[in-house]
Amino acid sequence: xxxxxxxxxxxxxxxxxxxxxxxxxxxxxxxxxxxxxxxxxxxxxxxxxxxxxxxxxxxxxxxxxxxxxxxxxxxxxxxxxxxxxxxxxxxxxxxxxxxxxxxxxxxxxxxxxxxxxxxxxxxxxxxxxxxxxxxxxxxxxxxxxxxxxxxxxxxxxxxxxxxxxxxxxxxxxxxxxxxxxxxxxxxxxxxxxx
Numbered sequence: 001x002x003x004x005x006x007x008x009x010x011x012x013x014x015x016x017x018x019x020x021x022x023x024x025x026x027x028x029x030x031x032x033x034x035x036x037x038x039x040x041x042x043x044x045x046x047x048x049x050x051x052x053x054x055x056x057x058x059x060x061x062x063x064x065x066x067x068x069x070x071x072x073x074x075x076x077x078x079x080x081x082x083x084x085x086x087x088x089x090x091x092x093x094x095x096x097x098x099x100x101x102x103x104x105x106x107x108x109x110x111x112x113x114x115x116x117x118x119x120x121x122x123x124x125x126x127x128x129x130x131x132x133x134x135x136x137x138x139x140x141x142x143x144x145x146x147x148x149x150x151x152x153x154x155x156x157x158x159x160x161x162x163x164x165x166x167x168x169x170x171x172x173x174x175x176x177x178x179x180x181x182x183x184x185x186x187x188x189x190x191x192x193x194x
Contacts, residue, residue, distance in 0.1 A: 001055075001169060005176060020059040023067050030071065042076070053080045053176050057163045061086030061116070062094040072100035082172055085109055085116030085162045099124035105131040105175065107168050109138065114159040131175075136162050 002015035014033050018026040034042045034050055052071065056064040061083035068078045081097060081104045088094040097104040097120055108116035118135075122128035143161040145153050152160050162168065 001172065004173060008177060020056065020063045023063045023070075026063075026067055027070050030076070031074075034076070042074070044075075047074075047076050050076050050078075052076070052078045053082070054078060055080075055082035055084070055172060055176075056086075057084040058087045058114075058116075058159065059089055062088045062092050065094045065097060065120075066092050068101050069098045072098040076100065077102065080104065080175060082175065083107065083117065083120065084168060085114075085159055086120075087114065087116060095120050096123050097121065097128050097130070099127045101128050103129045103131050106133045107136055107162060108133065109136045109158045109162045111138070111158040112156060114156045116159070116162070136165060136168065138162075138165075 002017050005013050005015040016026070016029060018029075030052060031042055034046050036046055036049070037043075054064045054067055056062075064081050064083055065086075068081050071078055078098075078101045081101050083094065083104070083106045085108055086094045086106065094117055099122070101122075104120055104122070106117060106120040108118050110118070119133045120130060122130055138158050138161045143164050143166075145157065145160040145164050148160045148164070
């Protein structure tokens, strides 16, 4: 997805993938991307230019919300968060979307031992629009997961199917494409967590 976004014609997009264990690295990358004058400080004007979209799967989806919350503490807005079968880490809260997020969407499945977060809600519904909590099923329309490790396919098949579902990726691409800038400035940043 990140490579597909980078190829968008005329788009000013900085898309990067981070492992769910590297949220702090993603946070620092965002701050550097927003610091247009490279003075080491993200000014109020630079924050206003931010066009950040964060998406992730599983623990990466939980990190999506945690990263948005860290950006909120810096008064940095987020256009969109996308959670795919979000699995909350013990010390994280992935069901409440912080008020600096303009829109959020949640995809989940309810089959098997690993089931994603069923519902997200806005901390402040006047500032954040929840686009949906969308239940995905794979009984009638299974998704090929041959590229995933055998143990993941055996123990977490539907959790892997949702990550590999082209219908979801097409919808995510459409959401991101609609929100990304086509000229400079502003800065477009997309962060991906796995």
